[in-house]
Amino acid sequence: MNGKPLVFLDSAASSQKPFQVIDAIEKYYREENANIHRGVYYLSQNATELYERARIKISDFIGAKCAKVIIYTRNATESINLVAQTWGRENIGRGDEIVLNELEHHSNIVPWQMLAKEKSAVLKYIPLNPDSTLNLENLDEIITYKTKLVVCSQMSNATGTIHTIKPIIQKAHEKGALFLLDGAQGACHLKINVKDLDVDFYVFSAHKMLGPTGLGILYGKEEILEKMPPWMGGGDMISEVHLNHSTYAELPARLEAGTPHISGPIAFTYALDYLESVGMDAIHEHEVDLVRYGIEKLQKMPGITLYGTNDLSKRGGIISFNVNGVHPHDVGSILDEQGIAIRVGHHCCQPFMRKMQIAGTCRASFYLYNTKEEIDALIKGLYQVLNIFSRVAKK
Amino acid sequence: VSLKNDIYNSILLSHSSEEGTNYGEIKNPDYFFSSLNRLCGDEVEFYLILKNNLIEKISYKAKGCAICKASASILASHLHSKKLTEAIFLLEHFIDSMKLENTVLDLSNELNSLLAIKTLPSRIRCVLLSWDLLQKELKIIQNQTKETI
Numbered sequence: 001m002n003g004k005p006l007v008f009l010d011s012a013a014s015s016q017k018p019f020q021v022i023d024a025i026e027k028y029y030r031e032e033n034a035n036i037h038r039g040v041y042y043l044s045q046n047a048t049e050l051y052e053r054a055r056i057k058i059s060d061f062i063g064a065k066c067a068k069v070i071i072y073t074r075n076a077t078e079s080i081n082l083v084a085q086t087w088g089r090e091n092i093g094r095g096d097e098i099v100l101n102e103l104e105h106h107s108n109i110v111p112w113q114m115l116a117k118e119k120s121a122v123l124k125y126i127p128l129n130p131d132s133t134l135n136l137e138n139l140d141e142i143i144t145y146k147t148k149l150v151v152c153s154q155m156s157n158a159t160g161t162i163h164t165i166k167p168i169i170q171k172a173h174e175k176g177a178l179f180l181l182d183g184a185q186g187a188c189h190l191k192i193n194v195k196d197l198d199v200d201f202y203v204f205s206a207h208k209m210l211g212p213t214g215l216g217i218l219y220g221k222e223e224i225l226e227k228m229p230p231w232m233g234g235g236d237m238i239s240e241v242h243l244n245h246s247t248y249a250e251l252p253a254r255l256e257a258g259t260p261h262i263s264g265p266i267a268f269t270y271a272l273d274y275l276e277s278v279g280m281d282a283i284h285e286h287e288v289d290l291v292r293y294g295i296e297k298l299q300k301m302p303g304i305t306l307y308g309t310n311d312l313s314k315r316g317g318i319i320s321f322n323v324n325g326v327h328p329h330d331v332g333s334i335l336d337e338q339g340i341a342i343r344v345g346h347h348c349c350q351p352f353m354r355k356m357q358i359a360g361t362c363r364a365s366f367y368l369y370n371t372k373e374e375i376d377a378l379i380k381g382l383y384q385v386l387n388i389f390s391r392v393a394k395k
Numbered sequence: 396v397s398l399k400n401d402i403y404n405s406i407l408l409s410h411s412s413e414e415g416t417n418y419g420e421i422k423n424p425d426y427f428f429s430s431l432n433r434l435c436g437d438e439v440e441f442y443l444i445l446k447n448n449l450i451e452k453i454s455y456k457a458k459g460c461a462i463c464k465a466s467a468s469i470l471a472s473h474l475h476s477k478k479l480t481e482a483i484f485l486l487e488h489f490i491d492s493m494k495l496e497n498t499v500l501d502l503s504n505e506l507n508s509l510l511a512i513k514t515l516p517s518r519i520r521c522v523l524l525s526w527d528l529l530q531k532e533l534k535i536i537q538n539q540t541k542e543t544i
């Protein structure tokens with residue numbers, strides 16, 4: 001990149017893909033391509049088989065009890081919108097409360113704002129501690145019998161904080177509310193078991209965990225999904241269509257209208273195999289190791305502000321920081337010249353940035369393939385930033 | 396690519412400091428304009444004193460990245476004591492140069508160092524925040540003065 005070896009530290013935005021995944025996509029289009037669910041010929045039946053087998057693989061990966069509670073969407077954002085537009089419209093009414101928190105990604109705020117506006121419902125936010133962990137002190141006042149839904153990300157994409165969700169899930173259920181866990185930054189880094197977590201909905205994206213873009217997953221408890229009305233109308237989601245009315249298919253087809261991204265789930269199974277062969281615990285351990293190493297190095301540098309908790313047991317593979325007096329976009333451009341890709345800006349968390357009174361942060365995010373040498377390159381690049389900007393300061 | 400390596404050069408960096416000649420507010424300006432890029436928080440303000448269609452005094456304040464701040468400073472220095480028509484001509488041609496393949500104007504070193512940012516597509520908007528604002532506002536002033544004539 002720019003004549004330098006690429007140092008890719010932006011996997012929290014989207015991960016790189018292994019050969020196995022790329023080959024699977026190519027193989028599908030070269031040798032297996034056909035539409036699913038309708039053909040009586042071999043290719044169609046085979047594509048259907050691969051596509052549905054992927055659903056079983058995904059349900060096993062997250063510890064769901066069966067494949068039909070795995071709904072394919074375009075991305076985690078669409079999964080959240082699906083819940084808002086189907087379950088939400090049926091179950092949220094005037095004065096009902098939805099509980100979020102101040103560190104959520106826009107994709108787990110805006111769909112609920114839209115729903116709340118439509119239904120005259122109320123949004124409440126769990127506040128943050130200064131180290132960007134959730135402040136659960138007043139949970140009793142925030143989650144009440146008016147609460148119908150509590151949503152939370154498993155890990156913050158802005159600070160890498162892994163939220164303490166257990167007491168929130170318990171409180172939500174105690175008050176009769178459902179709990180949606182946004183695993184966009186969770187499923188890729190942490191071992192997941194949706195039954196043990198006892199979440200009602202779980203959403204995540206394939207492209208952040210070695211898989212292709214264009215595939216999101218919605219998991220829901222079977223009894224909840226069964227009662228959800230269809231979302232988009234069209235082919236595949238119907239049982240019978242008459243001129244004046246239709247009946248709808250069983251799960252999961254009822255929530256999946258039209259020809260889907262067939263190669264997506266097929267290729268995603270290879271990503272999951274890859275992750276499993278390395279082991280999710282080993283991946284998390286490796287990332288925390290990189291974060292520990294990176295934080296130690298950054299703390300020794302002059303003029304760096306770090307964000308997020310110092311408690312590494314509550315952190316995933318993200319370091320969010322600023323170079324004092326230098327705008328994150330300038331840091332990003334100077335690092336880019338050196339082949340180092342980090343993310344700069346508000347990371348789709350404007351409410352959090354406003355609270356911290358900053359325009360944004362620089363974010364280095366790690367995955368199983370990143371190394372300490374790459375962190376060394378980042379540190380070297382940041383010294384270059386300091387060097388360039390100290391020239392101004394000296395004038 | 397050769398341009399890219401020297402984007403944060405001494406010209407740009409010296410203009411991004413807040414000690415430039417045109418930095419600050421003008422008391423009782425004839426005109427005040429401001430613009431904000433909500434996506435990144437870059438914000439510029441311009442203060443103008445206009446006499447007989449001549450920009451007699453111009454100053455700016457800028458918050459945000461070095462490129463945005465340098466661009467505002469370089470723009471202010473280039474508009475100082477220009478006629479309104481000359482100012483609009485420069486604004487239009489520089490904005491075109493930023494957006495098009497080939498530059499048409501012989502530009503000063505300072506403008507060339509801004510133009511080099513073309514190689515960073517994601518940063519072009521940081522340069523143009525000030526230029527787009529003044530092009531829009533000066534054209535409005537020009538149209539108003541035409542009407543009063």
